[in-house]
Amino acid sequence: MINVLLIERQQLVREGIAAEFSKSGKFTLIASTADPLEGFELFKRMRPDVVVLGLRFADSCSIEALPAYFEIEPMAKVVILADNAGDGEIAKALKLGALGFVSKEESSDELLAAVEAAAKGKKYLPSEIAGVLAANFGADELTPAETNVLQSIVGGMSNKEIAFALDISENTVKSHIQNIFSKIGVSDRTSAATAAIKRGLVRIDI
Numbered sequence: 001m002i003n004v005l006l007i008e009r010q011q012l013v014r015e016g017i018a019a020e021f022s023k024s025g026k027f028t029l030i031a032s033t034a035d036p037l038e039g040f041e042l043f044k045r046m047r048p049d050v051v052v053l054g055l056r057f058a059d060s061c062s063i064e065a066l067p068a069y070f071e072i073e074p075m076a077k078v079v080i081l082a083d084n085a086g087d088g089e090i091a092k093a094l095k096l097g098a099l100g101f102v103s104k105e106e107s108s109d110e111l112l113a114a115v116e117a118a119a120k121g122k123k124y125l126p127s128e129i130a131g132v133l134a135a136n137f138g139a140d141e142l143t144p145a146e147t148n149v150l151q152s153i154v155g156g157m158s159n160k161e162i163a164f165a166l167d168i169s170e171n172t173v174k175s176h177i178q179n180i181f182s183k184i185g186v187s188d189r190t191s192a193a194t195a196a197i198k199r200g201l202v203r204i205d206i
Contacts, residue, residue: 001026001027001028001052001191002026002027002028002049002115002116002119003027003028003030003046003049003050003054004021004027004028004030004048004049004051004115005028005030005031005032005039005042005043005046005047005048005051006018006029006031006032006033006037006048006051006052007032007033007034007035007039007040007042007051007052007053007062008032008034008052008053008054008081009054009056009057009058010034010054011034013054013104014032014034014039016108017029017052017108017111018032020108020111020112021024021112024112026112026114026116027112030048031046032044032049034051036054036057036060036065039051039053040065040068040069042134043069043073043076044072044101045074047073049077049119049121050077050078050079050115051069051076051077051078051190052079052081052111052197053065053078053079053080053081053098053117054080054081054082055080055081055082055083055089056082056083059200061125062080063080063089063093063096065097066093066096066097067097069097069141070096075121076097077099077118077119077121078097078098078100078118079098079100079101079111079115079118079124080093080098080100080101080102080159081100081104081111082101082102082103082104083103083104084103084104084105086197086198086199086200086201088199088200088201089101089143089199089200090112090125090129090200094117094123098121098125099118099121099122100114100115100117100118100123100124100125101125101129101184102114102126103115103126103128103131104129104131105128106126106129114126118185122177123160127158137164137203142180142184142201143179144184145166145168146176146179146183147155147165147201147202148160148166148174148179148182149177149180150192150196150201150202151179151196151202152165152166153177153189153192153193153196153203154193154196154197157176159173159177177189177192180192184196184199184201
């Protein structure tokens with residue numbers, strides 16, 4: 001049996017996954033929680049075979065928390081469960097060590113397959129997720145500074161406000177914006193914000 005820890009904010013989703021695990025006969029759900037902080041403590045204490053980790057919570061994004069899991073257990077096996085998937089989030093999650101990335105729009109079979117593969121130390125991406133990632137393969141990655149500027153653009157800030165908030169010059173802001181436009185293939189701020197949200201290039205609190 002594969003011991004699984006489920007950390008997911010939506011109760012109905014947790015209950016549905018628990019039912020699927022029970023029906024499969026291959027998995028034991030050793031703990032389930034809607035609180036990512038509690039989930040991390042459960043992980044440290046219980047050391048499950050696989051963690052199914054929801055992507056977004058009220059004030060956090062799980063991708064940012066992934067390094068902490070691997071600090072505790074370098075061989076941790078994590079599958080990310082997302083409401084929707086942008087290539088930026090998928091690529092970053094895999095780069096940080098996640099073995100799977102599954103959208104809630106996928107069938108339960110895809111999640112079970114991802115968990116089973118992860119338990120064996122193998123990566124698994126449903127075809128739709130792999131297609132999202134492949135569609136943007138080779139695109140230049142934003143630097144941390146560019147990501148901060150793009151986050152500010154999504155927040156509706158002007159160049160002057162961004163410069164003040166990030167303690168950089170307006171010319172530097174303009175330079176970052178030009179690079180951002182070039183890298184993500186847009187020509188204006190509205191398109192940049194739309195692409196950032198759609199592709200998961202910045203954090204959006206829920």
